[in-house]
Amino acid sequence: MKFLPISIFIFALTTATALAYDPGPLQDICVATNDQDSGVFVNGKFCKDPKQATANDFLFMGLRNPGNTANPLGSQVTQAFVDQFPGVNTLGISMARIDFAPGGLNPPHFHPRASEVLLVVEGTLLVGLVTSNQLNNTFFTKVLYKGDVFTFPIGLIHFQLNIGNTNALAIASFSSQNPGVITVANAVFETKPPISTDVLTKAFQVDKKVVDYLQAQFWYDNN
Structure with a gap:
């Protein structure tokens, strides 16, 4: 006792x-x-x-209208996080609308403070997520159709790609009022100031010219 x-x-x-x-x-x-x-x-x-x-x-009308997908990624995320939607403050929830042109990509990213549930409203999406090193970076992927739902656990890298011939639309729900978004390519190659090329060449096992090329690119943010 x-x-x-x-x-x-x-x-x-x-x-x-x-x-x-x-x-x-x-x-x-x-x-x-x-x-x-x-x-x-x-x-x-x-x-x-x-x-x-x-x-x-307690009203947010920002998800009514399609996002502008005329950009290098062919996708646009319209957030309904606490910064845009004050009514969700302290409720532990938020949402986003994701519009895709044909071939549009919501690039590999993760949410440091939330899990995500994705509902396909229109179109066909190829989605995928990668587990941590603990599970040997296992890759899970599925093709989703209208009405399908897929979940992305907190902190894991994931993406969505429109593999159909028409525009696609998905609605995401999050378990945080402020999920945060870290887009992998942007976070690695577009930091200010830049990450040392000595670090990146060794980390990715590539030549310095490759790193210089990648750091010189324009990494679009679709959020």
Whole structure:
């Protein structure tokens, strides 16, 4: 019995760690605001006085219209994260609309703070995800059709490619108000200042000319 308090402590600690992503709300609503004098700072955002909230705080119309896919990637992500949609503040949820031209790619990227569920609304998408080194970088891939759903676990690299002959549309839901997006190519070859070529040539086992070429490219951000 003398070990019971220690067991309870360990359980409480691990439970707290497991829930330590977005905080659970301690009030009905906590609409984000940029006015630092109007509320309390909660997990990266100030909350407006709940009594001042309106119905418009919980409405986001930015996913109505198609994104502009006339870009090098042929895709556009329209975010409904807390920065664009203040009403999701402290709720641990957000969404995005992803538009694809034929052949359009949402390039390999990952979300450091959220898992993702993707619903195909129109078109045909080839999707894939890669596990961590722990699971030998296993690659999972599927072709998705209208109505299909696929999930991407938090922190794992994934992509979507329109393999159909028409435009495609997908809606993504996230388990965080601010999932974050790290596009792999941009993060490696378009840093400011640049990552040392000595590091990249050794990491990728390629000649310096290859690294110089890649760093000189324009890496488009479709978010």
